[in-house]
Amino acid sequence: MRNVFLFILRYKTFFSFLILQVVSLWFLYTYNKFHRARFLGIANEVTGRVNTQYNKVEDYFTLREENRRVHQINDSLLNLLPKNYVRADTSVQLVQDSIPFDTLGHYRRYYFRPATVVYNTVSSQKNYIQLNRGSNHGIKDNMAVLSSDGSAVGVVVGVSPNFCQVMSLLHVQQKVNASLKKSGDFGTIEWDGKDPRLLTLKGVPKSIEIKTGDTVLTSTYSFNFPPGYMVGTIAEVVTDKSTNFYVLKVKPGAKFYSLQQVFVVENLQYAEQTSLNQEARKRIEDPKKNPK
Amino acid sequence: MSDLLRNILRFAVLILVQVYVLNKVPHLHRFIIPYLYFLFILWLPFSVSRQWLLVIGFFTGLVLDYFTMTPGLHAAACLLIAYVRPFLISILTPKDTTEFNYREPSPKAMQWTPYLVYVLVLTLLHHGYMVFLQWLSFGSFLDFIIKVIATTGISMLLIITVELLFPRKLKFRTNTA
16 A cells, blocks of 8 residues: 555656646536536636727727628618608508517517627637627527628527627537528538638538529528528539538628627527427437337 | 746736737638747746646646637647656756756757757647647548648747747846745
8 A cells, every 4th residue: 555655656747647637638528518507607707808808909900891781781771661661541650569579469589689799719620709798688508699790600609697608600510500592492501610711501402403602591490590691602512422412612691700799699489499399309209108 | 027927927928919819810721720828838947846837737728728618628738748848858958957057948048959849849749639639529630630730830930930039038047046
C-alpha cells in the first residue's frame, strides 16, 4: 500500500495531467446534457457581458448594411398596410385587430422578439451566435432566429437569464426543414462545414426541375421556423448519380458575416406540437402497447 | 512590473485578441483558423512549477472555450502543451544553469533555432490534438491532416511576427530572487 502511495506521489504531475485531461474530455462529450444546464448559464452571463461591451463598438462597422436591411423589411411591411387598398364601397371599413384571438377564430401562432447579436463567428465548423436576450425576456430553447431582413439564421440552443446561444445554420449538426418556393417540395438544409457561403439542401427528389437562382423558403412542416421566410437561393445543382435526390448548394439569404439585429421567433404551439409528435410516435411504434 | 501582473495582462490581451480579432477575421479558407492565444502558455516563466503549469493551461483553454462554446476542446489541447512544455525546455536549454539566467522562454533566452523548435513542437501538438478531437466528431482524415498543417503554419507565422514586433525586454533573474 505504501508503495502505491509513493508511486502516485512520484508521478503526481502525470496523474494530475491525466485527471484534468479526463475532466476536459468529459466537458467536451457531455456538453449537451450537463453543460447547458449548469455551467453554461453562468459562463454565458460572463462572456455575454464582455461581448456586449465589444459589440457596442463593432456595431458601427455594419450599420450601413443593417440600415439597408431594415429599410427593405420596412418597405415590405408598408406594402401590407390596409390603407394601400382602396375599396369601391366607401362605407366598408377595414379594421386590423391585434388581439391574439378574434371572433373569426384567427389566433396568433408566431411571436417575434427583437434581439441584438453580441458574438458571432463563421470560421469554425460549429458556429454559435450569442444574442442579448435570455429567459428574462421570454426566450426558450428551440425558438427560431431570423435576420433583420427575414432570412433564417438559426435555432436557440441555450438560454441564460440575460443571453441566449443560437446554433447558426453554419453548424455541422444543424438541420432545418426547407421547401422550394416554386414547387413546394421540401428538403433539409444542412451545412458540410466547408464554405460558409454555401449551405446544402438535401432530400429534394430529382423528378422536379430545378434551376440555379430558385428560392428556398422555410417550410410549413418546421416546428420552430415560421413558414415562408427566405433561407436562400440555389447556387449550384450537384447531380449525385447514386441517389434519386438532388444535392443542392444554397446561397444563404442571411449575411452571416454582418449579422447585427435579429428576430427571435416563438412558435406559440411548439410545446403542443412536439409533445403530440412524440406521444403519437411512442404509442404507434411501441410494440408492447400495440400488439398487432 | 511584477511577473504576476505581466502574465495576467498578457493573458487578458491574448484571449481578447483571439476572441475578437482572430476568431472574427473574414473566412480565409476552411482549413485556416489563426490561433495565437496559446502563446500565453509558451511564455510563462520557467519558475512556474509543473503542477501550476497544468492548472494554468487548463483554465486558459477553458476561458477560451466558454467564448467559443466548445467546453473542453481548447482546455484539453492547452493541458497537453502545458504538460509537455517542461520536458521540451529541459531538452532545448543549456544544462549549465550559471550561464542561463533568463526568466521566460524567448528567442534571446534560448537562441532562435531552439526557440523555434520549441514553438513548432508545441504548436503542432496543440493543433494536432485539438483538430483530432474535432475530427472525431466530424470530417475526413485528409481534412484532418491538411488542417493541422495549415493551422500550424499560420500560427507559426503569427508567433514569429509577434516575436519580431514586440521583442520582450531582457529580464534577468537576480541572485536574491
